[in-house]
Amino acid sequence: ETGVTQSPTHLIKTRGQQVTLRCSSQSGHNTVSWYQQALGQGPQFIFQYYREEENGRGNFPPRFSGLQFPNYSSELNVNALELDDSALYLCASSLDLQETQYFGPGTRLLVL
């Protein structure tokens, strides 16, 4: 186990709704990255937070937004959910932007 926790483990929403996913980073880690993993695919980078500031963003629309708190935990918010947003959402933590990232177990989101 990496020490990275995510909640909830599973979530079902309907199209158009909004969702908030949560991540607690490994103790001492100040960098959190979020990834979307569609079924049968590799994870796709959404964005990264370092010391409460966004530090890089992948090719995702603005309805994907995030936040990092002073204790370095993080949230991923997705507005106006679409069917294609159904995926496993992973967060990964690291220390000081180092490349070694440790992943949590993910949140499985199903949009109906």
Next chain:
Amino acid sequence: QQQVKQSPQSLIVQKGGIPIINCAYENTAFDYFPWYQQFPGKGPALLIAIRPDVSEKKEGRFTISFNKSAKQFSLHIMDSQPGDSATYFCAASKSYNTDKLIFGTGTRLQVFP
């Protein structure tokens, strides 16, 4: 330039065999190449990683071979076991500018007794 291409998509070997998974990248700025193992319903777990200054790295039964000129790297699993059955992802990134890991599409490995 940002893609990492991984093959094969799936692999079946018998216990004790040596499965080999290959990846190729385009962006020469990449300088960190990890491999992740993912079991169903779990997040990816870091297995082993390499930088371009070495051509091979071993950790236990896992070996990465790296060919900088060909922009390719591969994972070898020695003496494979049924417990190694999982999906394996290669990835690449630029160290310390690490906006993101670029992942391959994954290889599903099945090891039969």
